[in-house]
Amino acid sequence: xxxxxxxxxxxxxxxxxxxxxxLLFAALERALSLAQRFMSLPEGLRWVIGGLLALMVVLGAAxxxxxxxPRKPRAPIIAPDRASxxxxxxxxxxxDANVEELRxxxxxxxxxxxxxSIYLAVFGEISTGKSTLIAALVPGSTPASDVxxxxxxxxTHYEGNAPTGEHWTVADVPGSAEAEGNDRxxxxxxxxxxxxxxxxxxxxxxxxxxxxxxxxxxxFGKPLLLVVNKVDQWTSGEREQLIARLRxxxxxxxxxxxxxxxxxxxLGSLPDALRRLLAPGAAALEGQRENAVLAGLHERTSETEAxxxxxxxxxxxxxxxxxxxxxxxxxxxxxxxxxxxxxxAAGLVRALAGLYGxxxxxxxxxxxxxxxxxxxxxxxxVVLAVAGNAMKAFPGLGTLGGGVLHAFAYALIFDSLGxxxxxxxxxxxxxxxxxxxxxxxxxxxxxxxxxxRRLAELTxxxxxxx
Ligand SMILES: Nc1nc2c(ncn2[C@@H]2O[C@H](COP(=O)(O)OP(=O)(O)OP(=O)(O)O)[C@@H](O)[C@H]2O)c(=O)[nH]1
Ligand SMILES: [Mg+2]
Numbered sequence: 290x291x292x293x294x295x296x297x298x299x300x301x302x303x304x305x306x307x308x309x310x311x312l313l314f315a316a317l318e319r320a321l322s323l324a325q326r327f328m329s330l331p332e333g334l335r336w337v338i339g340g341l342l343a344l345m346v347v348l349g350a351a352x353x354x355x356x357x358x359p360r361k362p363r364a365p366i367i368a369p370d371r372a373s374x375x376x377x378x379x380x381x382x383x384x385d386a387n388v389e390e391l392r393x394x395x396x397x398x399x400x401x402x403x404x405x406s407i408y409l410a411v412f413g414e415i416s417t418g419k420s421t422l423i424a425a426l427v428p429g430s431t432p433a434s435d436v437x438x439x440x441x442x443x444x445t446h447y448e449g450n451a452p453t454g455e456h457w458t459v460a461d462v463p464g465s466a467e468a469e470g471n472d473r474x475x476x477x478x479x480x481x482x483x484x485x486x487x488x489x490x491x492x493x494x495x496x497x498x499x500x501x502x503x504x505x506x507x508x509f510g511k512p513l514l515l516v517v518n519k520v521d522q523w524t525s526g527e528r529e530q531l532i533a534r535l536r537x538x539x540x541x542x543x544x545x546x547x548x549x550x551x552x553x554x555x556l557g558s559l560p561d562a563l564r565r566l567l568a569p570g571a572a573a574l575e576g577q578r579e580n581a582v583l584a585g586l587h588e589r590t591s592e593t594e595a596x597x598x599x600x601x602x603x604x605x606x607x608x609x610x611x612x613x614x615x616x617x618x619x620x621x622x623x624x625x626x627x628x629x630x631x632x633x634a635a636g637l638v639r640a641l642a643g644l645y646g647x648x649x650x651x652x653x654x655x656x657x658x659x660x661x662x663x664x665x666x667x668x669x670x671v672v673l674a675v676a677g678n679a680m681k682a683f684p685g686l687g688t689l690g691g692g693v694l695h696a697f698a699y700a701l702i703f704d705s706l707g708x709x710x711x712x713x714x715x716x717x718x719x720x721x722x723x724x725x726x727x728x729x730x731x732x733x734x735x736x737x738x739x740x741x742r743r744l745a746e747l748t749x750x751x752x753x754x755x
Contacts, residue, residue, distance in 0.1 A: 366508050368583035371395075377590050386597040391590055397483065398582050406448070407457040407571045408578070409563075410481045412506070413490035414499060415439055415464030418518040422490060422551040423447060423461050426559075432461045439467045444480045452564040455571065460484060466498055478505075482585040485574040486512040486566050492519040494531065495538045507542035509581040512566050512574065515543035516559065521550040598715065601644055606707030607747065609637040613699040614751040618692050630699060634658055637707055638720075645714040653720055660726050661706060668733050672698050675736055682738075683745040689752045696752065700744045705732035 327335065368374075375395070382388045401408060411419045411426075415438035423432050430447035433440055441463050451457035462480045463473035481487050487506055491499055506513055515535065520528055528548055535546050545562045549555060567574075612633055620626035635654050642649045665672065676698040680686050686693050709728035713721055736744075 366510070366580075366584045368580045369587050371579075371583060374583060374586055374590060377594070381590070381593055381597060384597055384601075386593055388593065391586060391593065394479075394582065394586055394589075398579060401483065402575055402579070404458075405456075405571050407451050407453075407455050407486075407567055407574070408460065408484040409451070409457055409486050409488065409567075410460040410462060410484035411488045411490060412462055412477060412481045413464065413488075413502075413516075414466045414496075415470070417464065417490045417492040418551045419464065419490045420461050422488070422516065422518060422549065423459055425549075425551050425554040425556060427459050430459075438464060439470060439473075440464075442473065444476060451567055452560040453567045453570070455567065457567075465502060479585060481506060481511070482509060482581045483578070484511070485571060485578050486514075486563075488514050488516050489543065490516045490518055492517070494534055500538055500540075503539055503542050507540075509584060510577050511581060512577075513543045514559070514562055514566060515539055515546045517546065517548050518551050520548040521553055521555075595715065598644055599711070602641060602707070602711035602715075605637070605640045605644065606704060606711065609633060609640070609707060610700045610703040610744070611747055611751045613703040614696045614748050615755055617696040617699040618752065618755065626695075626699075630703075631658060634661070634703070634706065637703065638710060641707065641710050641714060642720060645711075645718065647714055647718060647720055649720050657720065657722050657725065660722055661729065664726060664730055664733070665702065668730070671734055672701060675701060675733075675741070679741050679745055682741065683749075686745055686749060689749065693748070693752065697744065697748045700748045700751075701733070701736060701741075704740070704744055705729055705736070708732055 327338065330338070378388050378391050378395075381391075411423055413419055416436070418434070420432035420434040420441055423430055424434070427447040427449040429449070432445060432447070441461055443463065445461045447459045447461065449457060449459070460480050460483075462477035463470065465474045465477055467473065489503055489506060495503065503513075503515070517531065517535065523531065532546060532548065539546065544566055547557055547559045547562055549557050549559055613630055616629040616633055617626055619629065635651075635658060638649065638654050638657060673694070676694050679697055679701075680694060686697065706729055709732050710725050712728055713725040717724060
């Protein structure tokens, strides 16, 4: 019965409170008697015991601070699962987008898992001595090194035995931060993601871009050693200063910081650090390697999707602008063009929203088009002036007869509306009237020469094929 249980609970609570009060009282009494005995001790002993107590408090506080200290800033990016990635890639392939690279990345992921080798990537800015380091690290390998930056142009793998005794494959990659080396840098980054662990090589203090690169690797949760090469250039005092500085700058991201002189095959404690880093073995490190590759693939797939959508948006806008040109010429009575074009404009909005996966209601479309008409009413003179200038600039249009000015104006309007909307949808993932309106305003006012030439061609083609 609920009444009984409430009474029972009250009783238990009362007993609990009484017990607690009794305990408190007993503790207080004990403390007082201890204090009394303490005070009755000889003064020397009092000091000794007092000192010991203070020391215990200090040690306890230090332990608490140590336990509660901020840990490594490592909350690795969690990749979407493989199945969802595969289905996105399949959709892209059906749409004729180029997905070869994405597919082969997945194949490489599997190939490496099955090879059960440990993969290590040696990564860092140009000329930091990555290739020289590999020559010292993998007996029998002869990677080319040179004072000229950008010596390593592609990824090369060297096989051997890791300090753990396991088989390993060490990747020499192009250096990052090379002028004009964006593609090579991308290749290097992809290889770094494919590795179980990464050596990040620098040759002195970290620059801002190097620190950012290190953080990027850390975000993927890569087991990571920061290897400072060319230490033969510094005195031991300078080395200590450098280490202290790097400890601070690298924000706890690397698992260890090591000084080496690759050219003199002086690897210091790098082999030991590698042994510790790779101790879990290929199979145990595979999970986070896969996570990093999938996270990288997710980004690349999103880029391909964005590119494909932008191209598709362009095709849609072109198609509707062409129809608007034809619609303008088909107007049989004053105002009928607005009806025809209104339906076309609604179709354009629907097609673009569908492409970007944004759900829109008929009311939202109507609202948007009402606002577009308002923008056009105040901008008509601008649009007509632009169209008039285009007619002069592309005299071929004049030969197409009357009404061309009107038709060209519609081409410009639809092209601007489509572009404004596509850009807004891509960025906001929603139908944002104010944003789309502002973009439309800008596009109507500023139609560059190449855009005008393209629209003049479109108008001419549409009218000739009519
Ligand atoms: N002083 C000194 N120079 C070194 C050391 N290691 C490499 N170097 C020199 O640094 C230069 C660049 O070495 P690489 O091994 O080609 O450097 P990398 O990082 O592979 O360069 P890229 O492939 O161009 O990105 C060469 O002239 C090396 O001789 C070292 O320990 N000490
Ligand atoms: Mg190199």
